[in-house]
Amino acid sequence: MSHSRIIQVSKERVEENERLDSSSLELDELLHEIDGVDYVMEPDSSREVELDWLKEQLDKVGFTLDGEKITVGKDETFLSDWREKAIEVAEEFSLWKMKEVASGVYFCAFYIYDAEFGYLMPxxxxxxxxxxxxxxYYVGGIIDYHY
Structure with missing residues (x-):
């Protein structure tokens, strides 16, 4: 069993009482978007620890996090890395791995919930x-999920 996170983001600051939390999510609906999810809960660690972890993940795609503010980058290097891995996996013809790479979950198995899109995406x-x-963008709720 592993765990990861669902991060709510918004173009507007998200007040604490408006943050997505585990009670806001229906497990049956999550199963359609996250393979094998078995439960969601509030993170055991502090928000500061979770934000530090998120900062590291955002760095991988060239985005920055300052406090709860995400600045979108312009560096497309991660897309090149993604293409290279997709070609490598296609040559292996591992359908499961191809699906993981194509969705982006292969690189980081956590999801963003941006209300503007209306669904979770890696x-x-x-x-x-x-x-x-x-x-x-601003960080709203942070939810831990297990799969």
Whole structure:
């Protein structure tokens, strides 16, 4: 069993009482978006620890995190890495691995919930969608999920 996170992001600051939490999510609906999820809960660690972890993950796609403010980058290097891994996996013809790479979960198995899109997407997919849009996002709720 492993665990990862669901991170709520918004173009507007998210007040504490408006943050997504585990009671906001229906497990049956999550099963359609996250393979094998068996439960969600609030993280055991502090928000500061969770934000430090998120900062490291965002660095991998060229985005920055300052406090709770995400600045979208313009560096497309992660897309090149993604393409290279996709070619490598396609040559192996591992369908499971191809699905993981194509979705972006292969690189980081956590999900972003951006209400503007209205559904969960892996970080790398979300980063690809918002890359270079000169938009600032704010971190809302942080939820731990197990799969």
């Amino acid at each position: 970080l790398w997919e979300w980063a690809k969608q918002v890359l270079g849009n000169d938009q600032t």
